[in-house]
Amino acid sequence: xxxxxxxxxxxxxxxxxxxxxxxxxxxxxxxxxxxxxxxxxxxxxxxxxxxxxxxxxxxxxxxxxxxxxxxxxxxxxxxxxxxxxxxxxxxxxxxxxxxxxxxxxxxxxxxxxxxxxxxxxxxxxxxxxxxxxxxxxxxxxxxxxxxxxxxxxxxxxxxxxxxxxxxxxxxxxxxxxxxxxxxxxxxxxxxxxxxxxxxxxxxxxxxxxxxxxxxxxxxxxxxxxxxxxxxxxxxxxxxxxxxxxxxxxxxxxxxxxxxxxxxxxxxxxxxxxxxxxxxxxxxxxxxxxxxxxxxxxxxxxxxxxxxxxxxxxxxxxxxxxxxxxxxxxxxxxxxxxxxxxxxxxxxxxxxxxxxxxxxxxxxxxxxxxxxxxxxxxxxxxxxxxxxxxxxxxxxxxxxxxxxxxxxxxxxxxxxxxxxxxxxxxxxxxxxxxxxxxxxxxxxxxxxxxxxxxxxxxxxxxxxxxxxxxxxxxxxxxxxxxxxxxxxxxxxxxxxxxxxxxxxxxxxxxxxxxxxxxxxxxxxxxxxxxxxxxxxxxxxxxxxxxxxxxxxxxxxxxxxxxxxxxxxxxxxxxxxxxxxxxxxxxxxx
RNA sequence: GGGGGCGUGGUGUAGUUGGUUUAACAUAUCGGCCUGUCAAGCCGAAGAUCGCGGGUUCAAGUCCCGUCGCUCCCGCCA
Numbered sequence: 133x134x135x136x137x138x139x140x141x142x143x144x145x146x147x148x149x150x151x152x153x154x155x156x157x158x159x160x161x162x163x164x165x166x167x168x169x170x171x172x173x174x175x176x177x178x179x180x181x182x183x184x185x186x187x188x189x190x191x192x193x194x195x196x197x198x199x200x201x202x203x204x205x206x207x208x209x210x211x212x213x214x215x216x217x218x219x220x221x222x223x224x225x226x227x228x229x230x231x232x233x234x235x236x237x238x239x240x241x242x243x244x245x246x247x248x249x250x251x252x253x254x255x256x257x258x259x260x261x262x263x264x265x266x267x268x269x270x271x272x273x274x275x276x277x278x279x280x281x282x283x284x285x286x287x288x289x290x291x292x293x294x295x296x297x298x299x300x301x302x303x304x305x306x307x308x309x310x311x312x313x314x315x316x317x318x319x320x321x322x323x324x325x326x327x328x329x330x331x332x333x334x335x336x337x338x339x340x341x342x343x344x345x346x347x348x349x350x351x352x353x354x355x356x357x358x359x360x361x362x363x364x365x366x367x368x369x370x371x372x373x374x375x376x377x378x379x380x381x382x383x384x385x386x387x388x389x390x391x392x393x394x395x396x397x398x399x400x401x402x403x404x405x406x407x408x409x410x411x412x413x414x415x416x417x418x419x420x421x422x423x424x425x426x427x428x429x430x431x432x433x434x435x436x437x438x439x440x441x442x443x444x445x446x447x448x449x450x451x452x453x454x455x456x457x458x459x460x461x462x463x464x465x466x467x468x469x470x471x472x473x474x475x476x477x478x479x480x481x482x483x484x485x486x487x488x489x490x491x492x493x494x495x496x497x498x499x500x501x502x503x504x505x506x507x508x509x510x511x512x513x514x515x516x517x518x519x520x521x522x523x524x525x526x527x528x529x530x531x532x533x534x535x536x537x538x539x540x541x542x543x544x545x546x547x548x549x550x551x552x553x554x555x556x557x558x559x560x561x562x563x564x565x566x567x568x569x570x571x572x573x574x575x576x577x578x579x580x581x582x583x584x585x586x587x588x589x590x591x592x593x594x595x596x597x598x599x600x601x602x603x604x605x606x607x608x609x610x611x612x613x614x615x616x617x618x619x620x621x622x623x624x625x626x627x628x629x630x631x632x633x634x635x636x637x638x639x640x641x642x643x644x645x646x647x648x649x650x651x652x653x654x655x656x657x658x659x660x661x662x663x664x665x666x667x668x669x670x671x672x673x674x675x676x677x678x679x680x681x682x683x684x685x686x687x688x689x690x691x692x693x694x695x696x697x698x699x700x701x702x703x704x705x706x707x708x709x710x711x712x713x714x715x716x717x718x719x720x
Numbered sequence: 721g722g723g724g725g726c727g728u729g730g731u732g733u734a735g736u737u738g739g740u741u742u743a744a745c746a747u748a749u750c751g752g753c754c755u756g757u758c759a760a761g762c763c764g765a766a767g768a769u770c771g772c773g774g775g776u777u778c779a780a781g782u783c784c785c786g787u788c789g790c791u792c793c794c795g796c797c798a
Contacts, residue, residue: 159758159759159760161756161757161758161760162754163754163755163756163757163760163761164753164754164755165754165755165756166754166755166756166757167755167757168756168757168758168760170758177758179757179758181756181757183755184755185755198749199748212756213756215756216756216757216758218757218758220758221758224758241730241748241749242730242731242748243730243731244730244731244732244748245731245732245747245748248747248759250731250732250747251732252731252732253726253727253731253732253789253790254789254790254791255727255789255790255791256731256790258790307798308797308798309796309797309798310796310797328797328798329798331798353797354797355796355797356721356795356796356797358792358793358797359791359792359793361797480723480724480793480794481794482794580798581798582798583798584798585798587798638798682791692789692790692791693789693790693791693792694789694790696789698789698790
C-alpha cells in the first residue's frame with residue numbers, strides 16, 4: 133500500500149492518525165539532527181519530520197534524500213508544536229513524524245526548478261515537458277482545463293446532447309487551411325486528411341437525426357503558429373437541429389456563463405453578452421473580434437476632412453478609403469520618438485503613416501503633424517469629434533477601410549494595455565452577427581465565404597445571391613472574448629439547390645463540387661432538418677480563464693513555433709520501407 | 721515566405737561605446753557544521769572554450785556574415 137491519504141488533505145483533526153504517504157520530495161531540509169521534507173503529490177504538500185532519537189535508520193535514510201526523489205513514508209500525524217505552525221500551507225497545522233521510509237526511486241537534479249515559479253527557457257521547458265508539467269502552474273492549468281471540459285460534458289448532456297466521435301482520418305478539401313495529410317498504404321497515391329473541424333460530419337449527424345450532438349474534437353491545421361494557434365487544437369464542437377440562430381446563441385451563452393462562474397475566478401463584464409452586427413463592430417472597433425473590456429473606440433473623420441486640402445486625407449477619401457482615428461487619452465506627453473514608434477507600429481499593418489495631434493489648452497496651441505495643412509475650424513472639428521481634451525493624443529490613419537481599421541484596432545489594443553484599461557480579472561464576451569456571407573477575393577477574382585461554404589444566407593437575402601452577393605448576409609455568429617475569437621458557427625444550408633448556388637458563387641464548378649462534396653449534396657436530399665451549430669476553441673477559453681498569455685500553457689504537450697515536439701524530437705525521418713509501403717519517394 | 725527580440729556555469733541574470741586583469745551575482749549541485757526548519761542558516765568546493773560555424777582586428781562574450789533553436793509579429797489561419 134502506498135497511500136492512506138494524500139499530501140494535501142491532512143488537517144488538525146487527523147492528529148494521532150497513522151498514515152502512509154507517497155510522493156515526491158518537494159524540498160529537503162537537513163538540520164544535522166532533524167530532517168524535514170515537504171512531500172508533494174498532486175493534492176498538495178505535507179511536512180514530514182525525521183528525528184534521529186526516535187527512528188535512527190529511518191532518519192539516516194532521510195539524510196540521503198534529495199529533491200524530486202519518489203518516496204513512501206509511514207508515520208503519525210501530529211499537531212505542530214506551539215508557534216511552529218505554518219499558516220501559509222493548507223496542511224501547516226500538522227506534520228507527520230515518520231517512522232518508516234522507502235526510497236522508491238531516486239531522481240537526478242532537474243534541469244530547472246520544479247518547486248519554484250521561475251521563468252525557464254521555452255525550449256528547455258518543452259524538452260523536459262514532463263518536468264514542466266510537474267510544476268504548480270501547469271498542474272493548475274491542466275486541472276482548470278479538465279474542469280472546463282467536465283462542465284461542458286455535464287451541461288450538454290443535461291441539455292439532451294450526445295457526444296459522438298468522428299474520424300480523424302478523413303477527407304482533404306481545398307477550402308480553408310492547409311491540411312495535414314496521411315498517405316494511404318492500401319490506395320497508392322491517395323491520402324487521408326486530418327480534420328480541420330468535424331464540420332461535414334456533424335451536419336451528417338443532423339441528417340441522421342441525432343438532433344443534438346457535441347464532441348470534444350481535436351482539429352488540425354497546417355498553418356504557421358501564433359500565441360493562440362497550435363497545429364492541433366481542441367474544439368467544443370456542437371450542432372443542433374430545428375433551431376434558429378438565437379437558440380444557439382442562448383445555449384452557448386448559458387454554457388459559457390456557467391463555466392466562467394463555476395470553474396474560474398474571473399468575472400463576466402456584460403450579461404447578457406452584447407450582440408453587435410458586423411457593420412457596427414467594424415465601425416466602433418475596426419475589427420471583428422474586439423476587446424470590449426475598454427472603450428477607446430474608433431471614429432470616422434471622412435465627413436470632416438473630405439475637402440480639407442490636405443492631400444493625405446482628401447485623396448484617400450476620393451479613392452474610396454477611410455480617415456479614422458482614436459483618442460489616446462492623456463498621452464500628449466509622448467515624445468516625437470515615441471510617436472515615431474507608433475508610426476512604425478501601424479506600418480506593420482500596412483498603414484502608410486500615422487497622423488497625430490496633441491490637444492493644446494488655451495494659450496498652449498495644438499501640436500500636430502498635419503494641422504498646418506488644415507483650416508483651424510476643421511482641426512477643431514476633428515478634436516471635437518475625437519472628444520479630445522487638453523493633453524490627449526489623437527491618432528489618425530488614412531488608408532483603405534481595411535488597413536485603416538486594422539491598424540487602428542491594433543493601436544486601440546496597444547493603448548488599452550498602455551493606459552491600464554485592461555482588467556485581467558474580467559472576461560468580456562460579445563457576439564458578432566450579420567456577417568457578409570461572402571467577401572470578394574481580388575487575387576482569385578471570385579467570392580470567398582466569410583465563414584465557410586455551408587453557412588446559410590439570411591432568408592431575405594437569398595435573391596442577392598444572383599444579383600449582388602456582397603449584399604447578402606449569413607446566419608453566422610462569432611463569440612468574442614477579450615479580443616480573441618472564441619467560437620464561431622452558423623445556421624447551415626439544408627437545401628441542395630441553395631448549397632449548389634453557393635458552390636457556384638465561390639467558383640466551384642458542378643463537377644468539382646460533386647467530387648468534393650457530393651456526399652453532402654446527396655445527403656441533403658434524404659430529409660435534412662434545418663440545423664446549425666458552433667465550435668468553441670477550448671484552448672483559448674482555458675488560456676483566458678487561466679490568465680495565461682499563450683495556449684501552449686494549457687496544452688499538456690504543445691508544439692513549438694516551428695510545429696516541433698522538442699521532447700520526442702517530432703517530426704522525425706522514417707524508414708525507407710515505411711515510405712515504400714506508402715508509395716512515397718522523397719525529393720532529394 | 722518576411723521582419724523584430726533572445727541565446728553567457730544546471731537554472732535565472734549582469735557584463736555588449738572591442739582591451740580592468742582570474743567573465744560577476746543569485747540560486748541549484750557537491751562536501752562540512754547544525755534538533756524546529758518551511759525562500760532554512762553558516763563555512764568551503766566544483767562548475768562557462770559566452771548556441772554553433774566563419775570573418776574583421778594586435779585584441780571579440782562584445783563588431784560583421786552565415787547557421788541552428790526558442791519567441792513575438794506580418795503574410796497565412798474558410
